[in-house]
Amino acid sequence: MVAAPLAAQDMDAPQRLEDLIPDSAVSDPEAWAQQGTVADPDVPADGLSEVAVETPIADLPGTDLAWPESLEIGDIDVLAPDEDIQFAEVDEGRPQIAFADAELERISDELVLGFPQKAPPFSERGDFFNRFKALSTIEQLDSDEDNVAQLAARARQDEALLNNLLHVYGYYDGEIVRSIGTREVGENTADTRPEVRFDIIPGPRYTYGTVTLGQLDTAPDYPALRDSFDINSGDFLQSDVIVQEQFDLDRALGETGYPFAAIDAPELLIDHDRLEGDLTMLVTPGGKYIFGEVISDDPEFLSSKHLAEIARFEPGDVYQRSLSLDLRRAITATGLVSSVSVTPREVTPPQGDQPGVVAMDVALQQAKLRTIAGAIGFGTEEGIRLQASWEHRNLFPPEGSLRVRGIIGTREQLAGVTFRKNNFGGRDKILTLDAYASTIDSDAYDAQTVAIRGTYERTSNLLFQKPLSWGVGAEILASDERNRIVDGIERPRQRYFIGSLFGRATIDSTDSLLDPTQGFRLGGFLGPETSRTEGQQFYYLRNQADASYYQSVGDSIVVAGRVRFASIQGADLVGIAPSRRLYGGGGGSVRGYGYQAIGPKNDLGEPIGGRSLVEASIEARIGTGFFDGAVSIVPFLDAGSVSTATVPDFGAIKLGVGVGLRYTTGFGPIRVDVGVPLNPEEDDAPVAVYVSLGQAF
Template sequence: MFFRVFFSLPEKKYFPVRYRSGIPIQVFFTLVLLVFLMLPALVQAIPLTVAVHGVEGEEHRNIMASIKIALQQKKTNLTLRHIRRLHKAAPEQIVKALAPFGYYSVEVKNDGSLTKDDTGWHAVYEVIPGEPVLVEQVNIKVTGPGKDEDIFQNLKKDFPLQKGERLKDTLYEKGKKNILSDALRNGYIKAGFTTSSVLVRHKEHQAEIQLTLDTGPLFFFGETTSIQDIIMPKMLHRYLPYSLGDVYSFSALNQLQTDLYATGYFSQVFVEPQYPGADNEEPVIPVKVELKPVKKNRYSFGVGYGSDTGARGNIGWKNHIINRHGHKPEFNIQVAENGSRANADYEIPIFDLRYDSVNFGTLFFDETWDDTWIKQLSISGSVNHNAPKHQYGVGLEYLHENYTVGATSGSANLLIPSSYITFIFTENRVKTEHGIRLSASLKGGDTAFLSSTSFLQARANGKIILTPWKSWRLLGRLSIGAIMMDSINELPPSLRFYAGGDHSVRGYGYKELGPEDSSGKIVGGQYLTEASIEIEREITDTWSAAAFYDLGNAYDNIDADLQVGTGLGVRMNLPFGQVRLDVACALSDADYPLRIHLTIGADL
């Protein structure tokens, strides 16, 4: 930028003003401006270290986060004058930083020291915290219509600061927050403190806490309304975790929003309490629910590879809600190297609409492995309960199966009632630190009820995950099964037990282990035992390494002859679970063959 100054001369001619040196004034100002802008770069940075002694832990951290000399010590444009000014202000800042921890008699020895050596400047502060202020009294009074409620009777006892304890601002604020939260959760949405003070007597090093809570009126749920044509109004009201006239609760509204999202019917869910205005004294809160429909049809196409299935491709269609009763149809086709399948399912919500459903399905399945071939058609119906921590259900299936096992061929028609139950104990099923999954199933058929053979099959599975040390996990798995019948040869292969494969004994092929017929072909067995132990080490947030030891087999008598597989693996941690790549050796095979296993899924 240039500056010109002109003087008016009689001849009405204008000349730029110059200094005696002959430099035009605009050039002079330009040079001054450039020097001013370059000045920070010309000033050499002064190294500075800051140390605080006499306190530790959170008190020390709060001081370092509060004193400006510590916050600015890394700046490159510090001057000696600036450092001295920051140093002079530090003692007062240290005193203020310790007050929230109950120290009100803080001294900074000699106001600290500021010295210089060959490495730079050093600010050191020796802090003498003094005697802390202790709580002498906690007085909590409750007024208002809810003062006699049970939730307000033990406020003093439950307060995080008690007599004789060091006064801490964080605990004081936490105690107040807890009281208000309890009031709000229990319908006292206008509760507030009319008195909230801490009286500190410095000389006695004592503090007195005074709180007075006015509960205000108790509020109740009013009518819940929603203008929508996605589901039937009666169905919507069955999702409500409260009834008309129940005590108002924020958590109930949050639960309603979560449950409605979980249905899969809606793309957006807005749950809005209609709080009364200042001129409305009626303690009733209506609720308005606004729902946006989800895109009904979802189509899926995919290709992939599995160690058990080989290369595969699939297409699918799912309708999230085909009518206002919440029904969901689904259809999938999968074509793979080792077999193909097509299935159709229809889900109807019942009872507790969040978790309960009636399911109807049909399945066509064609599979080949080793010297076994099966082709089956089934029609089924079931009633299921699928809560986050437990699932159970009962079903009835009609199965027609044609099969060839080794040198034997046959067909079966079975009417199979079944039941199952599963318990899951964990906070995170996708990336589990500690958790247990237990499941059991029972199914059977009888010649007296439209079945070509009689049998009863029982199976139990368990998996445990522990994190004994940081970044280390231990995983254990156990499966046992038994079939009660006269001869296993009368049962189709899909209901027999086999071992080996990605989720069984690694190092062996899919359904490679089991009893053999006279020609040496695997034909499946009446009993099953599988076990696994695995240790996993997290390398980064995304990658882990694992080592494992598996054993198991399917068998017909007490001589189980358990086969052993062991190996190493790599894990890739993704938001939906792990991608697991294992290289396993079949130790029970004299040739010690190696096999690669690839699986994807959640931990539990």
């Protein structure tokens, strides 16, 4: 082995640490440490030297100037700036900025943004400005009492925010120039306010370099999936768009047959030399699948067959995540479960070009199925009312409920039993059979009725508001009726045996079932009916048409209007039971008048009902700031007419005007309306008050 020659040593080179350590300290460090240090005779033991106060300071070496005996400094004159001075432009490798020519955007009295950069243009300036204004600490804490110190502290936070926003939009070489000063306000030049100005120099905007999406290219639907992720090399970089595009890709995977797809968190690597950012987001498609069977883990409670009827997909359809979520919502809407999960499970894996098959496993947790409910209340239209019910919501599985109910009140008594089968024969279709006996004593008539009614319908609910709902049904009833007793005078009773078929349909484009703010509703009803009374048979057609429209005006006002037309064709008034005739007036009709108080009356002043009705209403629902905007004020104007003819009598229109109060809750608005009749009759009250849940229409 040949030893390497030592390198030549520079004698003037500074000593290294190992050169200062003696060999004795290396060979025996403990003995060397006991030797201590050599004392300097000119330095006291405590390390402090004594100097007499009277001793003058020796002359500094190399200094020939004598130390002045006294030194006086006069006042310094403040120099005025010379406006003729021209500063040279510094070439920093970017377009030169003329701050005096910056375009200014004032956010508030205390905050201004300057945009001095002309080229390249700040392409996202408008959106950038709006975001900063919404998030600015200075803007949020703006006050007339702010001082410069407070603004300076907030300005540091806003400067960090501006830098972050620049990075979001792909400006990684941007600069923020912050200045704080005061500005004059008003005509008095002594009145000033502190002001912060940020001059924003974004610099060049970065673009995407390479875009890597893992194994996405192995998916059979790669071209469509890649198009859903709308980020490509060369596009301008914007980091928050990555999150949105990740969501779009995830949704596309879930809606085109990839239940087991996985997407890792995106990573963005910025290269300042290339002015680019390389994006990596690893995607694992996991294979394409179609729907198989729906499997219930509690088939005696809700069977697999019933759940398959609820689902909006058939076996063999391409898997869609939204349909899986829809099935979960539909099961929740039954009201029979406290929790539910729907999970895809692989049954057959994909093979070649053939997709795999997934079963949808449904795990259920039963809710309490029996309910006892009661209510007590008072209304100007119905008097005192006590209501109670018992219900078992799944007594006849699946989804067959039985409900027993009763009402005791000053104007109504009722006992009834109802059988209801939800999702019968298809999704959201309901079969209802109802039998009841009731007594109603209203201002218009006294009726004792026994009835059986059956309906089959498709209706909207709070979870699934439908653009089209419909219902068909039949009814058989026997009713013993008379006009009310007035001043002790008994009116003759009359029995009616009635059979009816009916159908209805509603088109709904509104944005809410209980509290719409935009859209329209169109409804229609047809009911051919026959009535036998006093040995005579009568045939007639009951029909009704409703239309309502809702329009938002600004942020806090909704204008709503409605019209209604109804008629009974084919029989004289005497052949129609009083309880089947048309009446107007009340909280859901013409406010300001009593319930069923509008229309023709007999010699005793009793409303006798009619064969035609027309109504119209308009109101403005004006939001307020009270209770976080939950309270609204609602002025309204209603009009209506009832006639014994089959054509409305527009010459006998009744008008009502008033104002209402709405309090918005999670289950709809609570309504209080106070109405005044504009053309009342002798028996009409001067004011009417209505309280209910939901809007008037």
